[in-house]
Amino acid sequence: MCQTSYERTLSKHHSWIVRKCVGVAIQLFVTRDYLLNAIRNEKEAVNEDKIREAIARLVAVMENVYTRVQRIYESRNILDLP
Secondary structure, rough: HHHHHHHHHHHHOOOOOHHHHHHHHHHOOHHHHHHHHHHOOOOOOHHHHEEEEHHHHHHHHHHHHHHHHHHHHHHHHOOOOO
């Protein structure tokens, strides 16, 4: 899904090397099962609620990073690039 979305949108504005780098990055994305297994602690039983809490904390951190990057882009006037 991510690869298809990229190919339909941003790839049209990127050079060959950038498209290849994005392709490699997309291949490195983890699956849902991998993420859940990484969150689980093998030494103690972790229920679905604890996993959801961990994911919520992860999302909060990711949103913080996204907001900071957006501010940097905005300060350099690069949000409107094609």
